[in-house]
Amino acid sequence: MAPTNTRSHPSRSREPNERDRLLPSQPRREPVDGYLDPDDPAVSPYNLWSVRALRFFSVFFLALTFLWWVLLLVSIFVSPPGLNTRGSGFFDFSFTTLTTGLLLNSLLFFSNPSLAMRVCQAIIAVLLLVDVILITSVTRLRFEESAPGIASVVWATVIAMWCVFQDRIVAWGKREEEERLTGRPETRRTLKEWLGVLVATIILVLYIIIVLLMTGTLALRARDAGLDMDGTRYYVDGDKYQVHLACVGEIRTDAAGARSPTILIEAGEDPSEYDFEHWAYNAYQNGTIDRYCYWDRPGYAWSDNAPSPHSAGMSADNLAEALAIAGEQGPWICVSAGYGSIVSRIFSARHFRDVVGIMLIDPLHEDLLHRLASPVRGFVLWGWGIISPLGIQRLTGAVFGGISREDRVYGKRAYQGGKFIKAQLQENLVADSLTRSEVSSARTIQTPDTPLVIVSSGISTRRDGEWEAKQKDLTKLTDRLVSWDVVNKAPHYVWRTLEGRQVMEKRLGELVKASRKVQYEVGV
Template identity: 70%
Template sequence: MANIFGSSKKDGKADGSNPGTPRQSEDNSRPQPTGRNYDSREPDERTRLLPQQPRPPHQDGYLDPDDPAVSPYNLWSVRFTRYLTVLFLIITFLWWVLLLVCIFVSPPGMHSRGSGFFDFSYTTLTAGNLLVALLFFSAPSRAMRVSTGIVAFVLLVDMILILAVPRVRSEEGGVGIASVVWAVVMSIWCIIADRIVAWGKREEEERLTGRPETRRTVREWLAVLIATTILVIYIIIVILTTATLILRSIDAGLPFAGDRYPVDGDKYSVHLSCVGNTTSAPTVLLEAGEEPSEYDFEHWAYAAWQNGTIDRYCYWDRPGYAWSDNAPSPHSAGMSADALSEALARAGEEGPWILVSAGYGSIVSRIFSSRQRGVRGLMMVDPLHEDLLHRIGNPGRGFVTWGWGVLSPLGVTRIGGALFKGRTREDRVYGRSAHTGGKFLKARLQENLVAESFTQREVSQSRNIQSANTPVVVVSSGIKCRIDDEWRRKQEDLSHLTEALIGWDVVNKAPHKVWRTLEGRKVMERRLADLVKAAGKD
């Protein structure tokens, strides 16, 4: 058998080939793989029928799809799109920082009559949209484009609502309108950028690999999944924001007594209303505590007017409460007192006055009393003492208030209350749900920020210049005086505010809002009658 195939195993040659090399095919037209050594042993079940060989990197001039050179960044249009997206993100971040500062200090021309939390929310969402577009720039997908398109559509609805409702448009102002318009434009830009990258990726794959790539790597699938999940969260956020904006639009049509008067150089307006006819007797001027006057404090005064204890009374809403706009930041109790004086002047109300206040409102009334003539009496219901302002000026309390304010555009509590608890427009504007609104939270934050600085100095100065002949009544909560000894001592100190104390009453079972108990209302009405009687002797 030595020469059956024309060769011998001894010299290892077959058809003139060298040992260890595959035998040449008789058809020389078929290209054969080169550069590999194959065993000359007899084939068995473990022998591959065809040699495993990777795709040649430059076969027919094409690259492997996994080659790093196959990238949409090869195209100047894709690179330019990325540069623009980075530029838009920088602009948005600078605007975001400016709006964050405006919550605490209002630069000239940047004040909005609303809370400022909506425009901050829109800008935060815009920054998030652009950041997602940059982080997942090289992994475009239809899911991302559809999700961003939904965000853009809902933001467009928000923009239309803000522009269409006069009250909401006035509260948001130029800053809020610019923020929502920028949010819409940037959402559309993110869709355009994603499409440009998808086009560039397809173009480069066709040019460098010979065909568009239909598969994705695990890393690309993971990027698409994360980006889409984030965008779905954005969709939920904008839907909640839109629902809150719809509630704001509905609440804007709630009628109110009295009128709104522009103050502080027409920067914002405050609500003021008066009940009764002008007589020779002093007008009672109400200053509510930690909630709007209309919630329940004014109801007590209305009952006193109906039964003839008083002839006339006026009440107002401090900036940010009920129908009043938010004031520029910072805003102190003394600034509220000045705003009240200006509103009364614009309304043609000249006094004389008997001031009835509660809680934090007593700080405002004391400053008003010291700065205005015509005050014939001062009645304080469980008032806040200036030495206890640190309780509302606590940094932790301020941070929590700011946090709730940032979340207020989502309106989870307000939406849930409207859908499942039967909360009405009255509840949201001045009632039991008013404390969840952005304007109210902004007002409380303003009170917190300056409590131990501007407000404390103003109320301390007012004590030094307060007329010693002004009749004073203090009505305190028995419950609070029992559980808080410091509060009781400060109540007693306020009873010595002037030399004309008419009485200090501690209502045994009354809470901080003394007028919510029958005994508390009786004591307050009796003491108010004493003040009216004392004022008539002047």
């Protein structure tokens, strides 16, 4: 038998190892007429440097946008210098989130351009351009959104246009490479490519709906900006933002030269104008009081939002600054309700020489601020704030519910606005820290001989034993308690019942008389 040629067949002389091929080599598929097969991976728009440069710039823009997004997210809770806005800060965050989404969608489906994507991106760009015009042309919107908001919407518009341009260039590059390497542009798509086009288009349609809702909300804000108001806005805190202050009536002087006290209204959980100020106006018409002033804390009604964090003590300082700028002088009787009683007590303690009376209506005690500071409540407020630019409730209410501008600015639908939500969130964030510390200090320095009236809700005290105990504790705020009334059938908003309004006006009249005695004693 002839010897076997082991040199030509090494695999027959040894066991196979990891370096041996498991399958025989396939013959290379040669191009037909010098062209590649359309499915060859070498047929790609990435062969063009211009296409690769577009992708690089898109990734770069995404990185910049993400950094801006993080800064805006942080500024909701702690405003960095130069990034605070006089509005809620939710609109600029939403525009930046949309920009991030546009870039991500564009990069995910970068090599799969389509006419549907370009059309959707063009629609988004046009709607965003309308938003730019609305924000920059309406003075109130321009002031509220400030530089961060304007920069965010302009950047979103530019990126939407960039995505249209990018998709068009990639489509051109894909066709050019197909003609060069296969001899003709490819007209068919694989199932994977069709699914990519479908998913990208659905995402962009959702973006169109989002931008439409945001544009509608901006249009409502532009309309609400023209609503007339009583009083004036004043710049406070180093001219960073404005707060609204209004006064009704005239100061009178008695025969001894003592000035009649001005009632200083501090609302609770709603804007003063909603219905709390109406009760004061009735007392003024009835002659119980001669003059009263009311204001909106930052974020409420006509006032701008303050930078974060913002505590009750900061609000009290805002009020004092606005009164000084307006030329308003005491003596004051501080009348407040709910959370507003915290602000009012801090104001009273810090300006004890000018405060000659305190009236608290179902007030919030400092030991219960932890309820306001609940993390769950804070997270819910943040969530509502994030989606507030969509304005779904506001738009449906305006179109189908007949909700007026007054309802949206200071009425029963004010809670739906981004500014109001931001103010509530700010109160939540520092309620059990800064605010609690401020009001505890205020109680320590509160003048003991200041006349005090407390009117409590019968419903609240019966339902919550701790609330009742804390109402009783507040009667010891000073040594000069005029009265403590528990209105049997009244809710937390005591003035919304006839008995509540009657008790409040009666006690306010007694407080005015008691305050005159204080003026004679201390010479206010």
